[in-house]
Amino acid sequence: xxxxxxxxxxxxxxxxxxxxxxxxxxxxxxxxxxxxxxxxxxxxxxxxxxxxxxxxxxxxxxxxxxxxxxxxxxxxxxxxxxxxxxxxxxxxxxxxxxxxxxxxxxxxxxxxxxxxxxxxxxxxxxxxxxxxxxxxxxxxxxxxxxxxxxxxxxxxxxxxxxxxxxxxxxxxxxxxxxxxxxxxxxxxxxxxxxxxxxxxxxxxxxxxxxxxxxxxxxxxxxxxxxxxxxxxxxxxxxxxxxxxxxxxxxxxxxxxxxxxxxxxxxxxxxxxx
Amino acid sequence: xxxxxxxxxxxxxxxxxxxxxxxxxxxxxxxxxxxxxxxxxxxxxxxxxxxxxxxxxxxxxxxxxxxxxxxxxxxxxxxxxxxxxxxxxxxxxxxxxxxxxxxxxxxxxxxxxxxxxxxxxxxxxxxxxxxxxxxxxxxxxxxxxxxxxxxxxxxxxxxxx
Numbered sequence: 001x002x003x004x005x006x007x008x009x010x011x012x013x014x015x016x017x018x019x020x021x022x023x024x025x026x027x028x029x030x031x032x033x034x035x036x037x038x039x040x041x042x043x044x045x046x047x048x049x050x051x052x053x054x055x056x057x058x059x060x061x062x063x064x065x066x067x068x069x070x071x072x073x074x075x076x077x078x079x080x081x082x083x084x085x086x087x088x089x090x091x092x093x094x095x096x097x098x099x100x101x102x103x104x105x106x107x108x109x110x111x112x113x114x115x116x117x118x119x120x121x122x123x124x125x126x127x128x129x130x131x132x133x134x135x136x137x138x139x140x141x142x143x144x145x146x147x148x149x150x151x152x153x154x155x156x157x158x159x160x161x162x163x164x165x166x167x168x169x170x171x172x173x174x175x176x177x178x179x180x181x182x183x184x185x186x187x188x189x190x191x192x193x194x195x196x197x198x199x200x201x202x203x204x205x206x207x208x209x210x211x212x213x214x215x216x217x218x219x220x221x222x223x224x225x226x227x228x229x230x231x232x233x234x235x236x237x238x239x240x241x242x243x244x245x246x247x248x249x250x251x252x253x254x255x256x257x258x259x260x261x262x263x264x265x266x267x268x269x270x271x272x273x
Numbered sequence: 274x275x276x277x278x279x280x281x282x283x284x285x286x287x288x289x290x291x292x293x294x295x296x297x298x299x300x301x302x303x304x305x306x307x308x309x310x311x312x313x314x315x316x317x318x319x320x321x322x323x324x325x326x327x328x329x330x331x332x333x334x335x336x337x338x339x340x341x342x343x344x345x346x347x348x349x350x351x352x353x354x355x356x357x358x359x360x361x362x363x364x365x366x367x368x369x370x371x372x373x374x375x376x377x378x379x380x381x382x383x384x385x386x387x388x389x390x391x392x393x394x395x396x397x398x399x400x401x402x403x404x405x406x407x408x409x410x411x412x413x414x415x416x417x418x419x420x421x422x423x424x425x426x427x428x429x430x431x432x433x434x
Binding site for chain 1: 277293294295297316317318321324330331332333335336337338340341384387388401402403404405406407
């Protein structure tokens with residue numbers, strides 16, 4: 001039976017449908033789902049579209065930021081107040097893909113895609129999840145990603161996080177062999193409050209260094225309480241590979257990713273990337 | 274499976290088609306409306322040869338659900354020329370030998386038009402970024418970049434006239 005299409009207005013209704021029917025696939029920007037359709041990996045069940053405009057809203061007020069899961073990378077790039085996220089949004093595809101690819105979709109993108117999710121992981125984002133009819137529930141992004149790997153069917157309404165306090169607290173780097181657009185050899189996001197004097201609550205996340213975006217907990221520990229000087233960076237580099245399980249794909253081998261990760265981490269921390 | 278009716282403006286004309294529910298816009302354009310300008314390349318969003326403008330924004334027709342285009346205004350490479358008069362980008366592509374096999378050309382022209390529509394005076398870096406989602410395996414890109422920059426120099430003069 002070929003694919004059917006269902007269009008609903010509200011996020012709540014969509015979440016109810018997804019919870020009730022495991023053969024329903026949510027279609028957001030289309031860059032992942034339509035590829036599966038084109039390649040014959042998705043041939044039956046129902047495609048579900050949500051037209052709720054709230055799904056695409058971006059709210060930047062005070063220190064808290066909320067990105068609707070249906071907001072595109074281009075919408076992020078159009079917001080000057082989200083300048084600290086522009087490098088991560090620009091890391092996703094070319095201009096056409098950025099006009100289509102959404103925040104929510106990126107949370108489901110398998111390595112070496114999903115670079116924006118790496119940024120959200122370093123920002124300690126809360127993923128607002130609808131697991132059926134009702135109100136969204138806040139799920140820490142790390143827990144959300146672990147649930148994604150178990151195939152839990154949930155609808156992401158939005159992501160929320162605090163704006164980094166000082167310029168330079170948040171940094172993002174995508175390493176690719178082809179520029180300006182290429183798949184990730186790896187990506188790194190760092191959120192290091194107090195980096196000029198004493199780092200507190202360090203968050204460092206990697207993309208393409210495992211099947212999911214991962215926290216670099218060794219690096220976080222190495223940087224905690226330190227300044228981002230030569231000693232701090234050396235300690236971070238020494239801990240760079242702790243807990244990583246890089247993927248081997250057509251872009252790079254796991255060996256290559258391990259070799260270059262400390263180098264790029266050091267450059268990002270030194271602001272030389 | 275019941276077909277889904279889809280209506281939109283295509284290169285300035287109202288068009289309607291019946292599509293399968295999961296049909297891409299590219300399928301409807303090529304099979305339903307005989308617009309063979311946008312090409313089917315990779316079907317993955319990698320090559321860019323299916324690029325179209327939807328309500329002025331660059332999109333990949335192969336990854337766009339046709340049913341989501343209801344009421345939209347769609348521009349393809351087929352509508353770039355004004356009758357026998359080529360668009361300045363098309364002329365520049367010819368003059369700078371920016372097409373060889375030609376398979377990427379519809380996407381390159383559309384991506385370039387999207388750039389010049391919002392930025393009539395792009396830098397070389399702007400051009401490179403604008404065509405970053407479009408793969409060419411013949412030209413090495415340089416003639417394409419030069420053609421777009423040349424077209425940009427032509428366009429403002431035409432707009433003033």
